[in-house]
Amino acid sequence: MPAGLAHISISGTLPHGNQGDLMKTSIPVQRDIVRLIDKGLSSRAIGRQLSISHNTVELLRTRLAATGLTQADLSVLDNEAFAIRLGTARNPNPSGKIVPDWDVVREELSQRDMTLSLIWEEYRQANHEHLADCLCYSQFQKRYKAWLKTQRISMRQFHKPGDQLFVDFCGRTMPITNPETGEEKPAQVFVGVLGGSSYTFAYAVPSQKIADWIACHVKAFEFFGGVPQQVVPDNLKSAVIKHTPQEIITNAAYADCAEHYDVLVNPARSRKPKDKSLAEVGVQIVQRWVLAPLRKRTFFSVEELNVEIAKRVELLNNKVSKKYKQSRTQRFIELDLPALRPLPLHPYESEAWKYKVRVAEDYHVEYEGSFYSVPYQYRMHQVDLRATRTTLEVLLNRTRIASHALLATPGRRTLEDHMPILHLRQTEQDPDSLLEWAEGIGPNVLAWVRGNLQQRRDFANGVKSARNLRRWAREEQAHDRLDGACAFALKIGVLTFNRLKSIITNRSDQRLPVEPTAWVQKHGNLRGAEYYAQQGGISC
Known part of the structure; x- marks a missing residue:
């Protein structure tokens, strides 16, 4: 049994009579009493002057005399030391009940399956000889909660202008009615709140899927007219795949969007609501001021709903706050807007x-x-x-x-x-692969290879010619010569690789055509090809 539950008490008896009145007298009044006693005033005179009982003054006079201290000695002490020296310090446990060590109670509660009721039972067992001095369960619970509040230190959150945008989906959805069937589907409402000004954005989308999640961010950045330094989302799957103390894995599409806008994604920690307090407050305000007034409206499309949401959001942002005496719009113009970074030239395109x-x-x-x-x-x-x-x-x-x-x-x-090499070698035997390669080189190469595969009677040799051409082209890196050479080869009816290679090597396709001998004058002494053809040839 934890030692902190047994006999850990600040025992004391309930003061009676004038002693109780003295304990209730504030330290500043006690200081005034000591000061007036030092001036020689009677107890009744001091009582009349300070509007307290003369018995209380007399009791304090007795205690002051017992200590042998003077008003000068006590004046240099702080309030706690003053009360201790005079014996007027208040008993922190005036009831005289046995009080456990609350640090031990908190430590016990942190263990698995422990309850405050079970710890109270153990506390009573530890003090079974003094059950009358033990706290009842309601007082035990009340005192522990009061002590726990004194241990918590809340830090007020200060947000730099243009630094953080808190985003989340509302818990409340809005029904979208199909005008033909009357079927209703819930629309999700996205909320974004800027930290510096609490300037708020809301937008409805069909779902919480990644495409809609990203679309909401694109619309939010356009609404604000700039980009903050970081976005603070909750840990929904469209934003964060994994979030542990060791690592954060952001959804790839969301990370791409953040990279496009050059914004840092800084997800809130799990079970740490203060990390995203503005988002939660913003969601609550949007649900009360934007969605609740629209609850009786019937909407037939998300676009129609967004028109009304935009109107209500504008009223919300222009509403003057009692606390700041300024609207969110005014604070946004003064604080956040000048600090936001400019939007990129083009919005992010969802993929x-x-x-x-x-x-x-x-x-x-x-x-x-x-x-x-x-x-x-x-x-x-x-x-x-x-x-x-x-x-x-x-x-x-x-x-x-x-x-x-x-x-x-x-x-x-x-x-x-x-x-892999083996698959590549096997694929190169395929005619379709040869045609695909030829198409990538040029139309005449494609026609020459197709001619080998389709027009030649010896198909095997046609495939071989096409393979040889591809292998030679890769080795010689002469792709720029192939299309022109193949055009020339097709023109003169050449479909073999060796003759095509000769054309490429000799640059036959690039030679100028022979000019006709137009300068020769015809007359009776000249005999041309037609004459010899009519003679049936020449005999030797």
Whole structure:
């Protein structure tokens, strides 16, 4: 049994009669009594002058004489020392009850499954020989709570202008009615409060999902016309994935939004309501002054609700406070607005995210029915997918490891750099791979490769010519010569690699055409090709 529960008391007897009156007399009055006694006034005269009983004065005179002290000796003492020297200090336990060590009680309560009722029972057991002097349970509970209040030190929160924006969702939702079916769905109401001025923003969204959470921040920054140094959210999943004393893991999309606005995300600690006191107060005020007056209205869209919320928020911010004699708007203009950092040139564009996607054995990830490759070293890893209107990025621990153009229709996109050597060699035998490579070089290269694959009777040799061209182009790094050379080869009907290579090497495609001999004059002594053709050739 804890020792602090047994016989820890400040015993004393209840003062009687004039002694009790003396104990109740304030120290300043006792000092006046001593001063007047020193001047030689009688007890009755002092009593009349100070409007107290002459018996009280007489009792204090007796105690002063017993101490042998003078008024000069007592005047230099503080109030506590003065009362102790005269023996007039108030008994902190006038009832004479046994009082436990409250520090021990608090320590016991911190243990698992302990209750104040159980500790009271142990306190009575520890003092079973003096049960009459023990506190009853109601007094035990009352005194402990009174002592506990003296141990708590509340620090007033001071917020620098433009420093913190406290954000949270209201506990109260607003119903949105479907005009066709009459079905109601709850709209979530976001609240943002600036620390310096308590300037308040409210905005309704369909849900608390990450896309709506980010949209609320974008609207809030636009409403305030600037960006604070930090945002203080609660620990909802759209903001914080993990929050421990050792680390804070912020939602990746939320972190990207914060990075775009160059604002620090500083989540409130769990079970520490004072960290986000302004958010809680702001939520309460918005629920009372904005949402409650709209409770009987029927809204058919979130946009319609936001129009009314904006009107009510404006009235709230313009309302003059009794405490500060200024409205939130006035304080915002004077304090927060000059300290806010400017908005970026473009607002943050919300992106679609897909979290903790497992990379398959074939080093591809699936997104909306299509499959995209990642470097094969990351197969079986968990990655995040970030999709914009045109691209898909694959991120591992917020580091991009792959990027693809989004496919318009379900399909498969594999980059050669993502493939292991064995798979790459096997893929290079595929005609589709040859056509894809040729298309990336130029239209004439594509036509030449397609001609080898489709027009030549010996298909195997056609594939071989196309492979040889690709291998030679990679080795020689002569991609800029291929398209023009292939155009020339197609013009003269060349589909073999060796002859195409000769064209590229000799630059046949870049030679000027031979000018016709227009200067030769025709006459009867000149015989041309037509003459010899009619003769059927020349015999030797």
